Amino acid sequence: MRKGQPGRPERRFCHVFVPHTTCGLAINENADPDVKRDIIVKLDDSISEDFPYRHGEGNSPAHIKSVLVGPSLSVFVEDKALQLGTWQGLYLCEYDGPRTREVWVKLVKG
Template sequence: MLKKISVKTNRRDEMIDITSEVKKVIRDENIKQGTVLVYSAHTTAGITINENADPDVKHDMLMRLNEVYPWEHEKYQHAEGNSASHLKTSTVGASQTIIVEEGSLILGTWQGIYFCEFDGPRNRTVYIKTMEG
């Protein structure tokens, strides 16, 4: 089953924990065993899994991505001026696949699923595809 969730972002660079929304889809679809694919169909936003206990981790990740891919660079050619967001998205990736076992996402103790905004603020869509088996 394919579900869509809306994500409203508030800053240019932001990581939003969407783990609870993915868990809700698993519950609503009554998936007991299988996988779930979480996908961003945006060229300037991605999906990652990382620590969700300490907010400093999100800060540090975004800080380092901004250092590696500065918003402005004299050699960027993309006319829209958001080359950094495209580079960040390609680095983070557009999707994550998570195992579902006994109706629960298999995530580590400190792991969460994040929507990564790199060109906000915007209204975004995340696709969640459940696969039983």
């Protein structure tokens, strides 16, 4: 509870960010592993490894996937718990790894 506001829950936002250009963050179903598999397969099918990319490091598909998924997300926090839907989970989507990654988390009063 907020001080001075009896009966009102403490509300915040949790902002999560990855400072990388070949991974992303997503919220999606976390109950059925086939959903995760389908997303991975469809991204791989949509963004070909065989395209003649000009970027010379060989990880152009990872850069494109990270643009589509995005590097950040925000979730409501109420009473110290993330407010996700029944089937939702947070995913770190790694497209150029495995690699060591940083994930930055910031709680902001809402």
